[in-house]
Amino acid sequence: MIAAVEKSSAYLSLNPEQRMKQLFAEFSERDILFTSSFGTTSAILLHLLHRVAPQHPVYFLDTTYHFSETHQYKEDLKKLLQLNVITLQPEEWKNTFTREDQTWSKDPDLCCSINKVEPLDKIKSNYKIWISGLMGAQNKFRKQLNIFDPREEITKFYPIIDLTESQAAAYMKEFGLSEHPLIKQGFHSVGCYHCTVKGRGREGRWVNRSKTECGLHL
Numbered sequence: 001m002i003a004a005v006e007k008s009s010a011y012l013s014l015n016p017e018q019r020m021k022q023l024f025a026e027f028s029e030r031d032i033l034f035t036s037s038f039g040t041t042s043a044i045l046l047h048l049l050h051r052v053a054p055q056h057p058v059y060f061l062d063t064t065y066h067f068s069e070t071h072q073y074k075e076d077l078k079k080l081l082q083l084n085v086i087t088l089q090p091e092e093w094k095n096t097f098t099r100e101d102q103t104w105s106k107d108p109d110l111c112c113s114i115n116k117v118e119p120l121d122k123i124k125s126n127y128k129i130w131i132s133g134l135m136g137a138q139n140k141f142r143k144q145l146n147i148f149d150p151r152e153e154i155t156k157f158y159p160i161i162d163l164t165e166s167q168a169a170a171y172m173k174e175f176g177l178s179e180h181p182l183i184k185q186g187f188h189s190v191g192c193y194h195c196t197v198k199g200r201g202r203e204g205r206w207v208n209r210s211k212t213e214c215g216l217h218l
């Protein structure tokens with residue numbers, strides 16, 4: 001397992017693009033997993049990948065409960081950045097169960113586990129490093145994360161963890177990246193339509209529940 005503190009310190013003085021370049025220089029592409037939710041801040045990391053490793057697979061977890069605007073945004077970014085997007089889906093019978101049971105309203109952890117965590121778990125063991133676009137500005141849990149975050153089965157890598165909201169906006173502007181279409185309607189964080197309402201930051205996710213993360217990042 002990677003010595004996370006030393007590794008994070010070594011990457012701290014680098015900018016996000018340099019961190020991505022360094023990671024792809026240090027590790028085999030075969031060992032690097034990249035996922036994207038095609039949410040409101042996803043374009044930055046996707047653009048960095050496009051610059052550093054353009055053909056690298058981008059896994060998208062299709063819970064079957066995404067807004068049509070998210071699917072459209074995915075298609076737009078895929079075309080713009082020529083992304084190699086691979087869609088992962090939950091097991092059909094389990095997904096059907098969550099639809100009929102409306103599991104998101106009774107036990108959202110179980111719903112996320114079936115529709116997000118399990119499909120990714122099936123491929124996660126093939127990789128050593130998982131690149132993810134979490135940002136510290138998004139919530140308290142994310143604020144305390146380091147660039148390298150070793151877990152039992154994989155080490156997570158957050159190249160934009162210390163990017164501020166204004167830096168993120170400046171990056172989007174500099175490279176002409178369009179924002180998620182739901183931002184204009186007041187959604188600042190976008191997940192499944194059952195569990196997302198309008199709101200600043202991540203306040204519109206799993207409203208009135210203690211849940212703040214889907215389980216992929218815990």
Ligand code: SF4
Nearest residue numbers: 104108111112192195
């Ligand atoms: S975010 Fe909501 S609908 Fe989507 S998988 Fe999780 S609980 Fe289910």
